[in-house]
Amino acid sequence: xxxxxxxxxxxxxxxxxxxxxxxxxxxxxxxxxxxxxxxxxxxxxxxxxxxxxxxxxxxxxxxxxxxxxxxxxxxxxxxxxxxxxxxxxxxxxxxxxxxxxxxxxxxxxxxxxxxxxxxxxxxxxxxxxxxxxxxxxxxxxxxxxxxxxxxxxxxxxxxxxxxxxxxxxxxxxxxxxxxxxxxxxxxxxxxxxxxxxxxxxxxxxxxxxxxxxxxxxxxxxxxxxxxxxxxxxxxxxxxxxxxxxxxxxxxxxxxxxxxxxxxxxxxxxxxxxxxxxxxxxxxxxxxxxxxxxxxxxxxxxxxxxxxxxxxxxxxxxxxxxxxxxxxxxxxxxxxxx
Amino acid sequence: xxxxxxxxxxxxxxxxxxxxxxxxxxxxxxxxxxxxxxxxxxxxxxxxxxxxxxxxxxxxxxxxxxxxxxxxxxxxxxxxxxxxxxxxxxxxxxxxxxxxxxxxxxxxxxxxxxxxxxxxxxxxxxxxxxxxxxxxxxxxxxxxxxxxxxxxxxxxxxxxxxxxxxxxxxxxxxxxxxxxxxxxxxxxxxxxxxxxxxxxxxxxxxxxxxxxxxxxxxxxxxxxxxxxxxxxxxxxxxxxxxxxxxxxxxxxxxxxxxxxxxxxxx
Amino acid sequence: xxxxxxxxxxxxxxxxxxxxxxxxxxxxxxxxxxxxxxxxxxxxxxxxxxxxxxxxxxxxxxxxxxxxxxxxxxxxxxxxxxxxxxxxxxxxxxxxxxxxxxxxxxxxxxxxxxxxxxxxxxxxxxxxxxxxxxxxxxxxxxxxxxxxxxxxxxxxxxxxxxxxxxxxxxxxxxxxxxxxxxxxxxxxxxxxxxxxxxxxxxxxxxxxxxxxxxxxxxxxxxxxxxxxxxxxxxxxxxxxxxxxxxxxxxxxxxxxxxxxxxxxxxxxxxxxxxxxxxx
Numbered sequence: 079x080x081x082x083x084x085x086x087x088x089x090x091x092x093x094x095x096x097x098x099x100x101x102x103x104x105x106x107x108x109x110x111x112x113x114x115x116x117x118x119x120x121x122x123x124x125x126x127x128x129x130x131x132x133x134x135x136x137x138x139x140x141x142x143x144x145x146x147x148x149x150x151x152x153x154x155x156x157x158x159x160x161x162x163x164x165x166x167x168x169x170x171x172x173x174x175x176x177x178x179x180x181x182x183x184x185x186x187x188x189x190x191x192x193x194x195x196x197x198x199x200x201x202x203x204x205x206x207x208x209x210x211x212x213x214x215x216x217x218x219x220x221x222x223x224x225x226x227x228x229x230x231x232x233x234x235x236x237x238x239x240x241x242x243x244x245x246x247x248x249x250x251x252x253x254x255x256x257x258x259x260x261x262x263x264x265x266x267x268x269x270x271x272x273x274x275x276x277x278x279x280x281x282x283x284x285x286x287x288x289x290x291x292x293x294x295x296x297x298x299x300x301x302x303x304x305x306x307x308x309x310x311x312x313x314x315x316x317x318x319x320x321x322x323x324x325x326x327x328x329x330x331x332x333x334x335x336x337x338x339x340x341x342x343x344x345x346x347x348x349x350x351x352x353x354x355x356x357x358x359x360x361x362x363x364x365x366x367x368x369x370x371x372x373x374x375x376x377x378x379x380x381x382x383x384x385x386x387x388x389x390x391x392x393x394x395x396x397x398x399x400x401x402x403x404x405x406x407x408x409x410x411x412x413x414x415x
Numbered sequence: 416x417x418x419x420x421x422x423x424x425x426x427x428x429x430x431x432x433x434x435x436x437x438x439x440x441x442x443x444x445x446x447x448x449x450x451x452x453x454x455x456x457x458x459x460x461x462x463x464x465x466x467x468x469x470x471x472x473x474x475x476x477x478x479x480x481x482x483x484x485x486x487x488x489x490x491x492x493x494x495x496x497x498x499x500x501x502x503x504x505x506x507x508x509x510x511x512x513x514x515x516x517x518x519x520x521x522x523x524x525x526x527x528x529x530x531x532x533x534x535x536x537x538x539x540x541x542x543x544x545x546x547x548x549x550x551x552x553x554x555x556x557x558x559x560x561x562x563x564x565x566x567x568x569x570x571x572x573x574x575x576x577x578x579x580x581x582x583x584x585x586x587x588x589x590x591x592x593x594x595x596x597x598x599x600x601x602x603x604x605x606x607x608x609x610x611x612x613x614x615x616x617x618x619x620x621x622x623x624x625x626x627x628x629x630x631x632x633x634x635x636x637x638x639x640x641x642x643x644x645x646x647x648x649x650x651x652x653x654x655x656x657x658x659x660x661x662x663x664x665x666x667x668x669x670x671x672x673x674x675x676x677x678x679x680x681x
Numbered sequence: 682x683x684x685x686x687x688x689x690x691x692x693x694x695x696x697x698x699x700x701x702x703x704x705x706x707x708x709x710x711x712x713x714x715x716x717x718x719x720x721x722x723x724x725x726x727x728x729x730x731x732x733x734x735x736x737x738x739x740x741x742x743x744x745x746x747x748x749x750x751x752x753x754x755x756x757x758x759x760x761x762x763x764x765x766x767x768x769x770x771x772x773x774x775x776x777x778x779x780x781x782x783x784x785x786x787x788x789x790x791x792x793x794x795x796x797x798x799x800x801x802x803x804x805x806x807x808x809x810x811x812x813x814x815x816x817x818x819x820x821x822x823x824x825x826x827x828x829x830x831x832x833x834x835x836x837x838x839x840x841x842x843x844x845x846x847x848x849x850x851x852x853x854x855x856x857x858x859x860x861x862x863x864x865x866x867x868x869x870x871x872x873x874x875x876x877x878x879x880x881x882x883x884x885x886x887x888x889x890x891x892x893x894x895x896x897x898x899x900x901x902x903x904x905x906x907x908x909x910x911x912x913x914x915x916x917x918x919x920x921x922x923x924x925x926x927x928x929x930x931x932x933x934x935x936x937x938x939x940x941x942x943x944x945x946x947x948x949x950x951x952x953x954x955x956x957x958x959x960x
Binding site for chain 3: 147148150152155156157159161162163188189191192193194195196199200297323324325326327328329331332333336338340343345350351352353354355357359360365369372373376377380381
């Protein structure tokens with residue numbers, strides 16, 4: 079159960095100072111060339127003041143687009159392997175939207191369901207999330223259809239909700255309490271605020287349980303091929319997605335030394351499943367688009383008892399051909415709320 | 416628009432085509448590509464200033480070719496791209512119905528020769544904004560330009576939206592996807608990004624129809640279209656040619672002419 | 682405190698190289714590290730990721746039997762960047778190995794049953810491990826039959842072992858090559874695997890079929906087995922989806938909600954029937 083406090087606008091300066099004094103890097107949305115993107119900041123003034131969402135998700139703080147897994151040197155008849163220790167800087171993600179905060183859980187499900195991924199875990203261990211409730215939403219948003227909400231605290235160590243003069247601060251986890259303890263004076267006793275009244279209204283667009291129930295029965299439906307006719311098979315949706323976790327492992331080497339890198343990948347690429355023999359289990363774009371939908375809304379629930387989608391709408395906003403996930407789910411399964 | 420839709424409907428009803436490729440209303444104010452496969456779906460097609468995408472990217476796709484003959488509602492950039500594809504022998508005369516739209520006028524074309532004639536009447540040029548950006552880049556020193564692109568490309572994550580949205584990037588196996596040899600590193604780090612965009616630019620020099628689709632497609636707002644625009648403008652300056660203007664391929668970088676400039680040989 | 686790096690391979694020295702058929706080689710690999718050699722264990726059906734340092738990793742089954750200790754073997758065809766680099770290696774060279782990964786053939790469940798192994802082309806290696814495993818536990822099973830076909834005589838792998846199996850009184854080996862692939866002295870059958878299997882007159886009762894081969898062979902062989910009366914629960918195969926991590930993370934081998942690298946590579950036909958045909 080979260081402890082609730084009031085945090086004034088002015089106190090953020092001191093909070094940032096306390097976090098930095100504690101040796102933490104602060105990552106927050108900033109305005110850059112008309113875009114909102116995540117960057118390291120020192121003061122609250124650098125944080126974007128009025129933004130819907132960043133283009134890319136916050137997943138890169140724990141799962142960067144390229145990272146080294148190991149390195150080695152080669153000599154005749156000899157290979158010396160070197161383990162890689164992930165660079166895990168104590169980091170506070172400030173001002174991340176509730177949907178993205180929640181998404182770390184979906185990444186964790188894959189990275190640790192069986193074998194444990196030390197690269198992801200080392201960074202998550204050093205990460206604290208200060209979420210910020212949404213006061214606006216757009217047509218791509220659908221968090222409330224997938225069990226989230228504009229003021230959902232899941233995944234946030236502290237969730238801030240903007241209100242008159244500052245924020246309502248919900249301290250949700252031990253990591254959140256540790257932050258509070260860095261500057262306890264800033265967190266004033268807070269009263270109950272009707273969060274729903276001050277945060278964005280995101281109407282529930284579809285019935286997700288009905289969707290998940292229906293999907294296995296419409297796997298062979300033409301609808302996936304039809305919808306995917308305009309999909310150009312790029313990786314924009316997967317790369318901006320806060321839950322898309324699929325990756326490639328690539329070797330980069332010269333005759334004497336080399337390294338193995340993990341890179342973001344996408345099931346939308348035809349290369350993703352292509353065998354060296356030329357056989358491709360997902361030969362056409364319709365099959366690849368379907369995989370994206372099913373992975374998030376059918377396979378994830380079956381496998382991990384959660385959804386692989388937080389309804390942030392980033393994929394829809396990033397898509398060059400406007401593949402609107404929410405709309406297509408409703409169209410395919412007829413599950414309008 | 417009504418005239419185009421009317422004609423599209425007729426063609427579908429008569430069975431002369433299997434689909435009409437045009438634009439439909441998308442999320443918010445966005446217009447998205449749309450395949451109308453039944454006469455009843457034609458009414459969903461819209462045509463206004465928000466229709467931007469170069470639709471020629473679809474006409475070489477296996478999935479689209481499988482539909483059968485398609486009519487394309489083609490704005491000038493799409494027309495140029497289709498003509499270039501025809502010149503590069505990716506499309507045959509008669510394979511498509513091209514509903515060429517220029518302002519209010521609609522012309523039905525189906526051959527490279529007809530497209531060439533049609534396009535010859537129109538001046539091709541970059542819009543003012545891109546012209547200004549190119550001039551800005553041109554005014555920079557090499558070092559400044561290097562820093563500018565390093566900075567821009569650092570955001571690249573190799574989602575390949577620029578490549579996949581480009582009508583001229585139709586290769587079955589892209590150099591980027593080839594690993595024997597691994598020409599360009601797959602990873603989206605400094606060198607991987609730089610080499611990718613350098614290769615993309617060079618592969619489009621003399622072939623870029625300057626639609627700007629790659630730049631619009633980029634989810635992180637890298638003006639990648641300026642790279643191919645600059646290459647294309649340079650080809651135009653040096654060889655007096657423009658891609659998407661001629662029915663017969665006369666590709667500057669692979670055609671030797673006795674009157675070619677040799678000033679680059681020093 | 683740091684966790685173990687699950688992407689770090691064992692270093693293996695190539696102890697022996699056998700040229701099986703054009704572009705197909707078998708490596709016998711020994712652990713460079715003594716302690717790793719001692720602690721390493723696997724079960725038949727499992728696979729690994731083999732590294733050619735400088736080029737990357739490639740996935741194949743472990744082709745030797747767990748009953749043969751001290752080494753593992755893999756057989757691969759040169760088709761891509763990594764296998765081409767592996768093919769260039771010589772005895773004494775170092776390669777990497779991650780594994781063993783995936784599930785296993787349920788030998789315990791097969792006790793007292795007849796076994797029919799059906800393999801096509803380069804797909805004998807995954808079955809070779811389990812065939813040897815079963816032969817080394819011969820008294821667990823009733824009749825053991827191996828049907829192996831390839832495009833031509835020169836494409837048959839494990840020629841020495843085929844000879845040994847053909848001479849063993851406690852098993853039956855049927856080899857076949859595609860029409861036109863025979864040589865003048867070819868003693869085996871001529872024809873595709875599905876009709877050859879059909880003509881064998883196999884009794885499905887109390888028999889387990891293990892099938893591995895190119896997709897088209899599997900597709901045409903399964904109906905034959907079903908016609909012979911094999912229930913889907915007693916038909917096994919092993920999938921070879923593309924993989925990068927082998928440990929249930931990278932998402933590449935996902936077939937439905939199944940991770941081929943974790944829930945597979947061994948599946949019964951009954952299990953496959955529940956999955957989308959994306960393999």
